Amino acid sequence: MMRSLWISKTGMEAQQMQLDHISNNLSNVSTAGYKRTHAQFEDLMYQNLRQSGAPQTEQTTLPTGLQVGLGVRPVASSRTFSQGNLQQSDNALDIAILGDGFFQIQRADGTTAYTRDGQFKLDANGQMVTNNGDTLLPGITVPPNARQISIGQDGTVSAVVGGSTTPQTLGQAQLANFINPNGLQAQGGNLFSETASSGAPQVGNPGTNALGNIKQGHIETSNVNVVEELVQMITTQRAYELNSKAVQTSDQMLQRLSQL
Numbered sequence: 001m002m003r004s005l006w007i008s009k010t011g012m013e014a015q016q017m018q019l020d021h022i023s024n025n026l027s028n029v030s031t032a033g034y035k036r037t038h039a040q041f042e043d044l045m046y047q048n049l050r051q052s053g054a055p056q057t058e059q060t061t062l063p064t065g066l067q068v069g070l071g072v073r074p075v076a077s078s079r080t081f082s083q084g085n086l087q088q089s090d091n092a093l094d095i096a097i098l099g100d101g102f103f104q105i106q107r108a109d110g111t112t113a114y115t116r117d118g119q120f121k122l123d124a125n126g127q128m129v130t131n132n133g134d135t136l137l138p139g140i141t142v143p144p145n146a147r148q149i150s151i152g153q154d155g156t157v158s159a160v161v162g163g164s165t166t167p168q169t170l171g172q173a174q175l176a177n178f179i180n181p182n183g184l185q186a187q188g189g190n191l192f193s194e195t196a197s198s199g200a201p202q203v204g205n206p207g208t209n210a211l212g213n214i215k216q217g218h219i220e221t222s223n224v225n226v227v228e229e230l231v232q233m234i235t236t237q238r239a240y241e242l243n244s245k246a247v248q249t250s251d252q253m254l255q256r257l258s259q260l
Contacts, residue, residue, distance in 0.1 A: 003047075003068065004250040010071030011243035014041050017074045018236045025224045033116030033190055034222040036229075037079045044070040081181050084116075084223040086215060092149045093120040093128060096220040099212020101175030104137035104203070105130060105191060112137065113191040114176055114184065114201070116220055128157075132189055140171035151216040155206040175211045176201035 018039045028034040052065030086096050095118040097103070102114035113134070120128045120136060126144060128136040142149060146159035148167070155173035160166070178184060183197030194201060206214045 002250075002254075003070070005247055007069065007071040008243045008246040008250065010044065010073060012240055012247075014039075014072045014074055015236050015240040015243065019233065019240075021077065022229050022233050022236065025229050026226065029222050029224045029226060031117075031190065031222050032119055032219050033084065034224065035079050035081050035084075035116070036222070036224045037077050038232075039074045040076040040078050041072050042075050043072055046070065079182055079184075079186075080223065082223050084220045086218040087221050089217055089219050091119070092151070092217060093122070094118060094217055094219050095120065095151055095173070096215045096218040097175065097206075097212045098215050099210075101177050101206070101211040102192065102201075104174065104176050104201075106135045106137050106139075107191075108134065111193070112201075113187060113193050115190045115192065117190040119219060130190075134191075136173070138171065138174060140173065142170060146170070151214055153207060153213040153215070155214050172205065173214065174203055175206050176203045177209075177211055178202070 021037050021039050025036045046067040046069050048065060048067055050062060050066035052062060054062050054065070056062050081100075083098070086098075097116060097118065102116060103118060105113045105115055107113055115130070117130070119131060121131065122142055123129045123133060126142045128140045128142070130136070140157050142157075142159060143161050145162050147161075149157070149159045149170075150167060151157050151173065155175070157170045157173060158167040159170055161168045178194070178201060179199040180197055183195050183199065184192035185195050185198075187193050202209065204211050206212060
């Protein structure tokens with residue numbers, strides 16, 4: 001009887017993990033470039049009470065065995081990298097990726113991180129940086145007397161400088177992509193880092209080598225679907241309640257046995 005208690009316990013823990021993912025998705029529904037996640041599970045090992053194919057007599061074998069599962073466990077967090085909606089903004093430095101790819105960001109410790117959040121600003125040196133002050137790679141510096149900043153679909157950054165009327169090229173924004181984006185490790189701050197599972201970044205100009213294009217003056221919003229998350233929350237709650245009911249039923253059966 002104790003086996004059912006432990007099996008139901010693993011089920012409750014699994015549904016709690018799923019609810020944690022749902023809660024994180026809902027909390028980031030307004031986070032630019034956020035990609036929703038969900039937990040993935042697998043069943044635990046089985047206890048073989050009768051082995052399938054074992055000899056029953058000298059002439060016969062068991063056609064089927066008797067196995068009892070020992071529950072479930074979470075094994076992975078899967079992230080959905082589908083395109084988020086584009087929201088128009090009034091900032092010329094806001095850029096969104098239409099398609100695959102990530103912006104490359106140089107962090108304060110010199111490492112490179114990757115993001116879909118294209119809300120960029122200018123620092124004191126005129127470099128394009130994130131909201132946390134990390135530099136967009138390759139570095140693009142905008143002169144203090146620049147105006148009419150333009151960022152093309154191919155990532156070319158240009159502006160009218162000084163008294164000139166002809167746009168001057170300031171730099172080239174590039175994107176990076178990975179064979180296995182799900183292998184990237186989330187670092188917080190809308191950033192991901194490369195891992196052995198993600199593979200090495202494949203860097204190129206937007207619109208080339210299956211990389212997406214750049215859309216200036218737009219922000220990619222979160223791809224979280226609130227209605228879908230709420231439905232998933234209800235399903236998770238019901239599954240948790242059923243596992244809790246199994247614990248309660250097992251306890252009642254043990255209580256009945258103790259009264260014999």
